[in-house]
Amino acid sequence: MSMDWFKSSKKVAKVSDEERHxxxxxxxxxxxxxxxxxxxxxxxxxxxxxxxxDFHFKVDARTRLKYLLDDENWIEHDAGLESTDPLGFVxxxxxxxxxxxxxxxxxxxxxVISVTGKLLGRTVNxxxxxxxxxxxxxxxxxxxxxxxxxxxxxxxRAPLIIVSAxxxxxxxxxxxxxxxxxxxxxxxxxxxxxxxxxxxxxxDPTTGGTTASxxxxxxxxxxxxxxxxxxxxxxxxxxTIRQKLPEGFQRSEFVRxxxxxxxxxxxxEMREFIDKSLTFFLGPAA
Amino acid sequence: MSEAQNxxxxxxxxxxxxxxxxxxxxxxxxxxxxxxxxxxxxxxxGENISWxxxxxxxxxxxxxxxxxxxxxxxDFIEIHGDRNYGDDAAIxxxxxxxxxxxxxxxxxxxxxxxxQKLLRNFGMPKPEGYRKALRAMELASKFxxxxxxxxxxxxxxxxxxxxERGQAQAIALNLREMARIESPLIVIVIGExxxxxxxxxxxxxxxxxxxNAVYSVISPESCAAIIYRDSSKxxxxxxxxxxxxxxxxxxxxxxxxxxxPPGGAQEDYxxxxxxxxxxxxxxxxxxxxxTPEQLITQRCDKFRKMGSFFTE
Ligand SMILES: [Zn+2]
Numbered sequence: 001m002s003m004d005w006f007k008s009s010k011k012v013a014k015v016s017d018e019e020r021h022x023x024x025x026x027x028x029x030x031x032x033x034x035x036x037x038x039x040x041x042x043x044x045x046x047x048x049x050x051x052x053x054d055f056h057f058k059v060d061a062r063t064r065l066k067y068l069l070d071d072e073n074w075i076e077h078d079a080g081l082e083s084t085d086p087l088g089f090v091x092x093x094x095x096x097x098x099x100x101x102x103x104x105x106x107x108x109x110x111x112v113i114s115v116t117g118k119l120l121g122r123t124v125n126x127x128x129x130x131x132x133x134x135x136x137x138x139x140x141x142x143x144x145x146x147x148x149x150x151x152x153x154x155x156x157r158a159p160l161i162i163v164s165a166x167x168x169x170x171x172x173x174x175x176x177x178x179x180x181x182x183x184x185x186x187x188x189x190x191x192x193x194x195x196x197x198x199x200x201x202x203x204d205p206t207t208g209g210t211t212a213s214x215x216x217x218x219x220x221x222x223x224x225x226x227x228x229x230x231x232x233x234x235x236x237x238x239x240t241i242r243q244k245l246p247e248g249f250q251r252s253e254f255v256r257x258x259x260x261x262x263x264x265x266x267x268x269e270m271r272e273f274i275d276k277s278l279t280f281f282l283g284p285a286a
Numbered sequence: 287m288s289e290a291q292n293x294x295x296x297x298x299x300x301x302x303x304x305x306x307x308x309x310x311x312x313x314x315x316x317x318x319x320x321x322x323x324x325x326x327x328x329x330x331x332g333e334n335i336s337w338x339x340x341x342x343x344x345x346x347x348x349x350x351x352x353x354x355x356x357x358x359x360x361d362f363i364e365i366h367g368d369r370n371y372g373d374d375a376a377i378x379x380x381x382x383x384x385x386x387x388x389x390x391x392x393x394x395x396x397x398x399x400x401x402q403k404l405l406r407n408f409g410m411p412k413p414e415g416y417r418k419a420l421r422a423m424e425l426a427s428k429f430x431x432x433x434x435x436x437x438x439x440x441x442x443x444x445x446x447x448x449x450e451r452g453q454a455q456a457i458a459l460n461l462r463e464m465a466r467i468e469s470p471l472i473v474i475v476i477g478e479x480x481x482x483x484x485x486x487x488x489x490x491x492x493x494x495x496x497x498n499a500v501y502s503v504i505s506p507e508s509c510a511a512i513i514y515r516d517s518s519k520x521x522x523x524x525x526x527x528x529x530x531x532x533x534x535x536x537x538x539x540x541x542x543x544x545x546x547p548p549g550g551a552q553e554d555y556x557x558x559x560x561x562x563x564x565x566x567x568x569x570x571x572x573x574x575x576x577t578p579e580q581l582i583t584q585r586c587d588k589f590r591k592m593g594s595f596f597t598e
Contacts, residue, residue: 078597086537086594087528091513140593147590169481169503171512174527175539178481178503179592182489185461186586192462209503211454212442212482217462231454231482232444240444250449260452 031055033226047267056224056267058204061113061128064163068126068271074117078148081141082109086176095172102133110141111166114149116158120275122285123156125149128163129210136166138210139173143180146214150187159197159278164215167233168208181213188217197281199274202229202252202261220262220277222270223252229261292327296548299324337521339530340506342498343477347552349559350409351378351393351436354476357559358384358566359391367418371451374415376407376439377487379422381431384563387570390426392419392487393436396477409478410443413456416486420460423467430578432470432570435487440505442483457486464489465586468578472569474544474562475499475531476551491585492569493539495531496562497546501539502529539592 028037033055043049047067048057059067066072082099089095103109111133116125127149129136146162153160169177191198200218202211204227212231215221223229230250238245248254252264265273279285299320342348355362359382366373378393396409419435426433442453464471464487473490479501495501504512506520509527528534531543544565551558573581 080597081595082598084594084596087526089526091526140595143593144595171504171509171527173594174503174537175501175529175534176537176592176594178485178501179539179589181482182461182485183589183592185458186465186489186589189462189465190586193466209482212457212486213461214458216452216455216458229454230449231442231457232449236444237446237449241446245446249446258450258452260455 029057032057049267054225054266056204056226058131058165060132061108061130061163061165064128064203065113065115065117065126067267068128068161068163068274069115069117069119069124070121071118074115074126077114077116077152078145079113080109081145083139083141083173085172086140087172087174089172089174091172098134098172106130106133108133110139110145111136112142112145114145116152119161119278120271120285122275122278123158124161124278125153125156125158126161126163129165131165131205134170134172136164136210137168137170137177138166138180139170139177140180142170143177143183146184147187150184150191153196153198154191154194157194157196159199159282160191161199161201161274162214162218163201163203164206164210165203166206166208166210166215168210168212178209181209185213185217188214197278199277201270201274203227205229207231207233216260218262219281221260222273223255223261223264224267224270225252225264227252229255293548296324296327299327334521334525336500336524336528336530336533337506339498339500340520340524342550342552343500345550345552346398348477349551349555350398351391351395351438351476353555354436354559354562355380355382355391355393357556358563359389362391365422368414368421370417371414374407374412374418375405376409376411376443377415377419379418381426384570385567387567388431389566389570390422390431390433391436392422392433394439394484394487396438407443409439410441411439411483411486412443412445412448413451413453416442416456416460419487420463423464423471427467427469430469432472432573433467434472434474434566435490437473437475437479437484437487437499437501438477439480439483440478441480442486457482460486461489465589466582467585468581470570470573470576470581471585472566472573474566475501475540476562480505489585489589491573491581491588492541494542494544494565494569495534495540496544496551496558497531498550499531500524500529501531501534502527537594 031050034053048059085095111130114127200221202223206229255261362382364380378395381390395406397403397406471490473488473493475495506524507517509523510519511517534540547554547557
């Protein structure tokens with residue numbers, strides 16, 4: 001099917017790539033699942049899932065919150081927290097200027113938004129990770145914001161939901177970011193003790209230290225369809241074992257079938273799934 | 287100063303450092319001064335100390351967990367298996383007495399010759415290794431026995447089978463459940479502290495690093511491959527990543543630095559083990575009086591404070 005489209009488009013379109021880019025930018029998007037071209041406008045009506053094959057497109061943290069919560073009357077927490085650049089790290093550019101660039105482009109200080117809002121009438125604390133912000137990587141700010149969200153959940157007994165999209169710990173903060181895995185996980189032990197539910201939603205991609213800490217520690221771990229979920233990235237594994245990885249390796253369905261996700265749930269059914277789970281744990285929303 | 291005076295001073299500094307190890311975090315400042323003085327005496331100041339440390343931490347003759355265990359707990363009994371899938375030789379678990387103290391010892395174990403390296407999977411654990419370690423820690427917790435973990439790994443094994451059996455989940459669970467352990471938990475980085483694969487045994491009431499150990503979120507070579515597109519620039523990345531014991535101490539991520547014999551632990555296993563034992567025993571004696579709840583609170587608070595951020 002994808003080949004058909006490819007051939008016909010070649011025949012018809014004699015415009016340069018650049019011209020086509022300008023003409024179609026923002027209007028069309030090619031589905032990674034079925035290779036069909038889709039009106040971006042149509043995607044808005046389907047929660048950014050392909051109307052033809054149900055491929056789940058990546059969405060940013062704010063959109064994620066809109067999809068999950070009843071309305072946009074949420075309270076955002078700790079929006080002003082910023083990293084101090086503890087190592088004075090410089091690669092192709094300084095970490096400080098990288099942060100400044102990201103902050104300007106995305107209108108947020110770091111890679112996570114932490115809010116309190118309503119999900120089908122129930123008060124919940126939600127942290128949504130922003131993949132566009134240095135790969136959704138976890139540094140001091142994410143460590144602190146998630147830990148504060150956990151503490152908020154312990155204090156007000158509101159369930160915690162973390163929606164992950166992250167490549168793991170943030171290299172530019174070195175061992176400081178590594179320790180955030182420990183900081184968050186130890187706080188989750190206290191949440192567990194307090195018997196307040198924690199739902200972990202893993203979206204494409206969730207790897208490295210993010211998977212190897214809070215993302216795998218939910219009372220329920222829920223994956224979106226087709227999301228890449230793992231510890232080591234596929235390229236690292238291929239380099240280690242020097243062979244091609246099997247089809248579907250480290251995708252949500254694979255991770256579920258190996259026993260590490262409770263369920264793979266479509267974006268359109270996520271709210272109801274979480275609500276039913278929380279109702280089982282706590283009873284209906286007050 | 288003459289050469290003889292010089293080496294006498296180095297020996298004195300090392301002795302004082304070993305003793306400081308026993309005291310609280312207030313000693314950290316003095317430790318820094320001692321170390322910088324020692325670096326000057328050794329003529330190392332100004333060189334790429336970080337990369338020298340990486341080489342020492344990976345030195346082929348560097349003592350591994352079992353070398354220390356033999357020396358500090360001659361009556362050590364090894365226990366095997368995660369009661370679920372199998373036994374992972376990259377992590378050694380067991381108990382013994384260290385100067386009269388009953389201790390659960392958990393060590394990440396690299397191999398020395400080729401056969402041993404393969405057996406130990408180059409010190410890269412699989413999920414069953416982490417699960418075995420957690421089982422051993424919970425066993426010690428149940429009976430109130432202190433635990434020491436010895437960290438020395440390039441990282442958790444990145445392979446198909448490890449992924450299939452839940453490498454990420456195994457590490458995550460250890461991070462959370464180590465916080466819940468009811469007995470004293472002491473972590474010592476003896477060689478390579480390779481990212482999450484090391485931290486999975488790293489949540490302690492006390493965290494120490496050997497003088498030439500490194501602890502990093504990513505290997506210097508992998509970091510160099512990302513930022514310079516050249517994995518041979520590991521030396522430059524090592525310095526940028528701030529991975530040495532004194533770096534981590536300055537960042538407030540470890541409680542102390544355990545000195546090594548002159549030239550590194552590989553030069554004198556007995557003395558290296560002696561320093562390690564001194565630090566371990568003083569930590570055990572410090573923590574022994576605490577209740578399970580106090581130990582849990584202290585451990586959680588310690589990690590709670592890690593991080594570096596501000597609000598405008
Ligand atoms: Zn599609």
